[in-house]
Amino acid sequence: AQKVTQAQTEISVVEKEDVTLDCVYETRDTTYYLFWYKQPPSGELVFLIRRNSFDEQNEISGRYSWNFQKSTSSFNFTITASQVVDSAVYFCALSPIQGAQKLVFGQGTRLTINP
Amino acid sequence: DSGVTQTPKHLITATGQRVTLRCSPRSGDLSVYWYQQSLDQGLQFLIQYYNGEERAKGNILERFSAQQFPDLHSELNLSSLELGDSALYFCASSVDLTLYEQYFGPGTRLTVT
Numbered sequence: 001a002q003k004v005t006q007a008q009t010e011i012s013v014v015e016k017e018d019v020t021l022d023c024v025y026e027t028r029d030t031t032y033y034l035f036w037y038k039q040p041p042s043g044e045l046v047f048l049i050r051r052n053s054f055d056e057q058n059e060i061s062g063r064y065s066w067n068f069q070k071s072t073s074s075f076n077f078t079i080t081a082s083q084v085v086d087s088a089v090y091f092c093a094l095s096p097i098q099g100a101q102k103l104v105f106g107q108g109t110r111l112t113i114n115p
Numbered sequence: 116d117s118g119v120t121q122t123p124k125h126l127i128t129a130t131g132q133r134v135t136l137r138c139s140p141r142s143g144d145l146s147v148y149w150y151q152q153s154l155d156q157g158l159q160f161l162i163q164y165y166n167g168e169e170r171a172k173g174n175i176l177e178r179f180s181a182q183q184f185p186d187l188h189s190e191l192n193l194s195s196l197e198l199g200d201s202a203l204y205f206c207a208s209s210v211d212l213t214l215y216e217q218y219f220g221p222g223t224r225l226t227v228t
Binding site for chain 1: 117158159209
């Protein structure tokens, strides 16, 4: 069975601080995808990134960066110099590459950036 | 804007009733997925259709059913509604089964009273 754990239920920081959202996953699949989605207060789910299990290179996109470590089954997300607009619920998700391509989501981390 | 549309945005209905949620995927996307987001269960996969055929099933109740039509839009039918069915229902789409990036619609918020 697949499982995604986001242990941090809520995080609150002051604007311009760096913040890391943790994601730990469990799967028996040898190949899989990992994702991060953002759910702002408006409610829609916004795709942020997809990572293949065979590509452990870290990725940076502007103020966002992702650290994938297969050895610890973690796929952490860091926001540098946070802004109020980053306030949202962030979801980590997992899916096999073969077979049923359903996303298994973590419970989400509610991030609040205070001015 | 992801390009995925869902109607209606909000739906309020009574227990025991039946509702239909509609989803239009992004132009060119063949695969449609339905998810339910509730406070107690979180975000859960319900069902996937690919080019009109059911592809995968998740935690979908027998009272729920879905289909994908020849024009690729999809409908999720919820019947004999219970209070616990109140949730945000998302539709997502992706191009095919190999390029796997799911883009989500704005969701339909269902309230069962």
